[in-house]
Every structure is written in C-alpha cells, then in structure tokens.
Amino acid sequence: MKGALTQAARSLKVAELSAKIFGNAFNPTGARTGNYILRQNFRGEHMVRYYPSQLERNLVKVPRLSKLMGEKLYDPDEIDRLNVNDKRRARGKGAPKKGEGKRATLAKKKKR
Numbered sequence: 001m002k003g004a005l006t007q008a009a010r011s012l013k014v015a016e017l018s019a020k021i022f023g024n025a026f027n028p029t030g031a032r033t034g035n036y037i038l039r040q041n042f043r044g045e046h047m048v049r050y051y052p053s054q055l056e057r058n059l060v061k062v063p064r065l066s067k068l069m070g071e072k073l074y075d076p077d078e079i080d081r082l083n084v085n086d087k088r089r090a091r092g093k094g095a096p097k098k099g100e101g102k103r104a105t106l107a108k109k110k111k112r
Contacts, residue, residue, distance in 0.1 A: 012028055019026035025035040088094045 015028070016026045018024070025033060027033060027035075085094060
C-alpha cells in the first residue's frame with residue numbers, strides 16, 4: 001500500500017515537472033482554469049482593424065457631417081439613393097406626403 005502512494009506521488013511530480021518543462025499548465029484536480037483562452041492569440045489588434053473608427057462611422061453620415069463642416073462632401077451612395085427616390089416619385093411610387101397616408105385615405109372614405 002505504501003508503495004502505491006509513493007508511485008502516485010511520483011507520477012504527480014513527474015507530471016508537474018513535465019508541465020514546467022514544456023510550458024503547459026499543471027492542473028492535477030482538473031479544475032476549469034480558462035487556460036485554453038489565455039493560450040489563444042490576442043485578437044484585439046485584428047478586431048480594431050475590422051471595426052471602423054469613430055471618424056469613419058461619422059463620415060458615413062455625410063449630410064450631418066457636411067452641415068458641421070460647412071462644406072459639401074461627395075457620397076455616391078447618398079446620391080444614388082436620392083436618384084432612386086426621385087425616379088420612384090415620378091412614377092407615383094414614392095412615400096406619401098404627411099397626412100395623406102393609408103389611414104388618412106380610409107378616414108376620408110368613411111366620412112363620405
């Protein structure tokens with residue numbers, strides 16, 4: 001019996017030294033340590049490059065930014081959107097004027 005305990009203690013000591021030599025985490029109880037997360041490469045730099053900065057996000061809001069800066073900025077997406085809206089309005093497909101929507105037309109029909 002005494003030999004079995006010393007054998008277990010020896011194998012534990014060997015596992016500890018092995019972990020120290022090879023740079024692994026020694027965890028004899030198997031407790032959750034989160035070490036697998038700490039071993040992963042740091043993602044912060046990539047995430048910073050992926051998401052746009054505050055300035056880039058503000059540049060997307062061109063109309064508001066141009067009012068602040070006092071100059072006309074060129075935004076091709078905004079111009080395309082305005083052109084599409086003009087074409088739809090010319091065909092009668094645009095948004096109704098305020099007070100002329102579906103509810104207002106239903107109320108006018110009921111009054112007749």
